[in-house]
Amino acid sequence: QRLFLRCENSNIHFLIDTGSDVSILPNSLLQRRNRTNHPLMAANGNTITTYGKRTTAVHLPNLPTYEWTFTVADVKTAILGADFLNHHGLLVDLKNNRLIDTTDTAIATPRGTTGNTTAPKEPYCSVVTIDSRSKQLLDTNKP
Template sequence: MERTTYDLCAANGTTIHTYGWLPLSLNLGLRREFTWRFVVADVPHPIIGVDFLSHFGLLVDCRNNRILDGVTTLSAPASAANALIPSVKTISSNTPIDSLLTEFPDLTRPAGVQREIRHNTVHHIRTVPGPPVTSRPRRLAPDRLAIAKAEFDAMLRDGTARRSESSWSSALHILPKKDNG
């Protein structure tokens, strides 16, 4: 194929040359065909772009190395490229933002990603012998219940919290912040 004038830009700012388009139908093991007009590019490995994923309602589950179909709710195994540190990069490396990201990589590290522990403190919750301490569930107002569910879901997604099978429990108290948060 001959080189086209349509070029792609890599995350590090380099130009990726292209050689036309190729319509293909992919079978990803999700019980439906995905027909797409792919760009033939000068890259060592094929790349499925976010435009393809969003068009077909596909989600990438990096933790479980699979691809999820938002339409059929099926999943298929997938593999991810190895990255030393998950991070966000700018397109051009000559910007003041890029120098800030290089100097402070934690600024763009997603919440819940394991960070280096800089202490030797280990936390334990000591319990008393005997039956677990519990308190009766209390009803929450619908708006507060929605807020609590959203916060718990975010903590589960981020890896900050995990579901418990413990029989210990205590009541949940939700109060508004000074800024009405």
């Protein structure tokens, strides 16, 4: 099950993804042409092209507006990753389809929805960044 919330400022639907190290905006929204030398690596091992950073305000239903610097990348879906969630003290509650602000006891739920708010049925890979230390640790723990 996955949780999506819509930013009330931009109307962007964000996947709330604790498995993603970084928060990402799709390049299709910004149409940037200059690639960076800092690609991301998807959970399936594919490299994802990045196009720099973009700072923007995110206003989720029933929560304050948060300012955040996103990585711009070739992904289909905007992602609020672990960096954003941790920094703002937000907890994901998939059972009740909501995001909980631990600093203010506010709760964000998708507006105008009832029941399950899962995404389309196609497989989805979280995006993670792999530094050399992480790669070394992963290589040591290969079966």
